Amino acid sequence: MAALNRPGTDRGQLILVTGLTIAVILVALVVLLNTVIYTENLATRGVDAGGGDAIEYRATVVGSVSELIAEENAHYDEEEPPVDGVETGIETIDETLSERHLTRGAVAETRVKDGGNSVTNGSAIIWQTDDRGFINNEETDNWTVATDVTDTERFVLTVDSVNPAAGNEEPFRLVMDDWSMEIEVAGENETDGVNVTIKNASTTAIYEYGTDEMPLEVDLVDGTIESSDPTELRTIDPVPPSSVSQIGYENGDRATGTFELRSDGTPDGTNLTEYDGRDGSDPYYTHTVERVDLVIHYETTELRYTTEATVEAGESA
């Protein structure tokens, strides 16, 4: 200590204190500069945490599923009815969009709520896959197809052949309340041609076709009969009613062919069975898709978004 207290050894203390103080001031200025640079950086950085992408993803899913429902309901495949087609389609939409968002570092997932139980059935579709008589599953030739029909989108009968009547046998007949259509062989032989008789309570009209013009395609919504000859198109008069309490066939074993009905009525469960994926020739029915409940999930490092969305048939995307 004696050495430190020698005269003249404390002369540098003022310079030392000054130096330290200036150093502190410089550090403080650096901290301030750092803060300013950080603030500038923060201020010019994007502020969206991914909310826009999440909402866009939701809108894309809802729009795609809406288009899917419309397409499946309009152009279903017999092997994959609309309900199955929509479920398969949603899986495809999910895979496609997931891959796209994964490249942006986001997890996007869409699934049907409650494992597929949230696909709500709409109007019934009834069809028969193979050519056969217009008879039901129990081989009964007089039977009801559907009841309480108020809106029919499509009803087409394709009649391939008609059996000649033996004795007093009644002809094949489609009955919709007091409107009916009978198709029978004009004479005693199959080669004698076919008469189509359409009548309601007050009017009766008969259309004649040659056997060589078979099959006849009767469109009951458009109200036309078209034979295999493309020039032979006739407008049905009287026109079939669009709303009926009962649609049924009588003497269905007297004609062979197929039919397709798309309506909002109630399929007669005693005569038709619901499609269950089997490969059968019996008439059966399935449903269009009315509504689908979805669970949509979107996740990034900054955002986690899960929502439920209901997409209804006919809803605009």
Add this chain to the structure above:
Amino acid sequence: MSDRAVSVTVNYVMTITITAILLSGLFIASGSLIQSQSERAIQDELDVLGERLAADLSTADRLAESADGGAAHARVSTELPRQVAGTAYSIEITWIENGENGYAELTLRTSDPEVESATRVVTTTEVTAASKLSGGDLLIEFTAENQRLEVTTA
């Protein structure tokens, strides 16, 4: 002859005095400059942080709205620094209802130096938070059960 060394002493004292006065002036001026610049830097940063929090609240509000009253769950993480210019700060969120909508008033504040920044963001969903949050990362969460945006510390 006893005052022969006086001039050296006077010279020395005067040098010391003048140096001390000059340095004191430098220190005082520097301190004042740093203080004022520090306040400005803090003010700017609090403004920016308030805007970022407002943007994230707005994002969460849009996500909540997208469900249109249905089931939804949204969680947005907001990354904020713990300190601004080496000073801790607090965040106060008050939601004020105004007809169908409302707005959240975000007040970010430091105590030393005393700097305050207020930002408003209009939301359709109610915003709730603890009375005072410390600066740092936050979580904004919306659940279908609560139907409001809850801001908590991450």
